[in-house]
Amino acid sequence: MNALAGKHIVLGLSGGVACYKSAELTRLLVKAGASVQVVMTEAAEQFITPVTMQALSGRPVYASQWDARAANNMPHINLSREADAILIAPCSADFIARLVQGRADELLSLLCLARPIERVPLLVAPAMNREMWAHPATRRNLAQLAQDGATVLGVGNGDQACGETGDGRMLEAAEILEELEIFFAPKLLAGEQVLITAGPTFEAIDPVRGITNLSSGKMGFAIARAARAAGAEVTLVAGPVHLPTPRGVRRIDVRSAQNMLQAVDGQAREASIFIATAAVADWRPASSAEHKIKKDGSGQTPQLAFVENPDILATVAQSERARSGALYCVGFAAESENLLAHAQAKRARKGVPLLVGNIGPATFGQDDNALLLVDAEGHRELPRASKDELGRQLVAEIARRLGGTVSPTFAR
Ligand code: CTP
Numbered sequence: 530m531n532a533l534a535g536k537h538i539v540l541g542l543s544g545g546v547a548c549y550k551s552a553e554l555t556r557l558l559v560k561a562g563a564s565v566q567v568v569m570t571e572a573a574e575q576f577i578t579p580v581t582m583q584a585l586s587g588r589p590v591y592a593s594q595w596d597a598r599a600a601n602n603m604p605h606i607n608l609s610r611e612a613d614a615i616l617i618a619p620c621s622a623d624f625i626a627r628l629v630q631g632r633a634d635e636l637l638s639l640l641c642l643a644r645p646i647e648r649v650p651l652l653v654a655p656a657m658n659r660e661m662w663a664h665p666a667t668r669r670n671l672a673q674l675a676q677d678g679a680t681v682l683g684v685g686n687g688d689q690a691c692g693e694t695g696d697g698r699m700l701e702a703a704e705i706l707e708e709l710e711i712f713f714a715p716k717l718l719a720g721e722q723v724l725i726t727a728g729p730t731f732e733a734i735d736p737v738r739g740i741t742n743l744s745s746g747k748m749g750f751a752i753a754r755a756a757r758a759a760g761a762e763v764t765l766v767a768g769p770v771h772l773p774t775p776r777g778v779r780r781i782d783v784r785s786a787q788n789m790l791q792a793v794d795g796q797a798r799e800a801s802i803f804i805a806t807a808a809v810a811d812w813r814p815a816s817s818a819e820h821k822i823k824k825d826g827s828g829q830t831p832q833l834a835f836v837e838n839p840d841i842l843a844t845v846a847q848s849e850r851a852r853s854g855a856l857y858c859v860g861f862a863a864e865s866e867n868l869l870a871h872a873q874a875k876r877a878r879k880g881v882p883l884l885v886g887n888i889g890p891a892t893f894g895q896d897d898n899a900l901l902l903v904d905a906e907g908h909r910e911l912p913r914a915s916k917d918e919l920g921r922q923l924v925a926e927i928a929r930r931l932g933g934t935v936s937p938t939f940a941r
């Protein structure tokens with residue numbers, strides 16, 4: 530389950546153009562299974578209407594500390610006690626200053642001050658002009674806010690509503706959602722350094738052509754996201770794919786299998802877990818032409834010779850660190866039939882403790898998948914689900930193995 534399912538979020542909007550992003554954020558939170566109670570300041574109502582926010586959250590919006598809807602007439606107490614977290618997005622420079630001063634003369638700052646501080650975390654997504662963001666007063670206030678226990682999310686960089694360009698844009702809705710998921714996810718891999726390969730490789734024939742495959746990289750990116758949310762430091766070595774880098778993940782882009790091996794080799798010395806999801810090309814053209822190969826009019830096709838690529842997973846799995854147990858290796862197998870038998874054979878051949886099988890044609894490019902986990906104990910199926918969900922389940926399975934306990938549902 531994703532970490533936001535069943536969570537109750539009080540989403541506070543202070544005044545700023547970025548309020549338009551909070552409408553989308555509300556949709557994403559609801560879609561992730563959270564319930565959202567919107568609270569708006571008077572300034573926020575200048576930018577977006579409570580009607581829109583009520584429609585998207587499915588709950589009446591609160592905007593006044595004198596709101597008499599609750600029997601006890603104490604919305605600041607009721608709203609803050611129900612919350613699993615309070616998220617202020619957008620959080621204006623003025624609202625940050627109000628939080629730092631502990632002001633309580635309107636509902637949103639009042640309920641932040643009234644929240645049970647040990648139990649109800651406060652997260653803020655700042656949004657402001659670049660000069661306001663850089664001002665010493667804002668720097669000082671943000672440092673104080675963090676010291677008071679709030680989680681201050683970063684800001685984006687780029688064109689601002691005022692026409693200037695720089696730091697201070699509120700993060701996009703999807704980025705804030707990812708930050709919240711990271712915040713709530715159990716830290717099963719805290720202290721681990723995870724290295725992941727993902728996507729296809731591209732083996733050049735000449736400067737404009739090459740050999741590749743249909744891997745989209747989605748499974749590897751989902752595992753990177755889940756490992757990061759679980760508290761690991763994650764390095765993602767990605768072949769040519771069109772996917773955004775998961776937040777907080779270090780990404781190294783590569784093209785060929787040889788490039789991938791080189792990048793992995795450098796990183797594997799630090800890693801404690803290596804997960805090879807990449808669909809590495811087994812062969813590459815024996816030589817890559819310096820210039821585009823032209824038709825010569827004779828109807829003759831070019832003769833391509835191939836050489837075998839290095840096996841990145843097997844190379845890492847045979848390293849001293851892997852054999853001593855300092856580096857836990859997980860392989861993937863993309864098969865088209867006889868998944869269990871092939872996966873068991875591949876696990877032995879590659880020399881890895883855990884091998885994850887999937888049916889290649891059914892998963893390449895898709896948003897969902899089904900996995901078969903094979904280790905020394907036996908095998909276990911992770912039934913069809915989104916790749917994000919499977920990424921989280923796989924991370925939990927790896928954490929369990931590193932912690933020394935195996936799932937009770939594992940079949941022998
Ligand atoms: N792999 C790798 N380097 C290669 C080939 C594969 O690191 N040159 C890794 C993949 O990332 C995956 C696992 O090895 O984790 C299995 O890859 P796969 O291509 O399915 O297996 P092969 O060993 O190539 O076997 P076959 O092609 O015969 O199925």
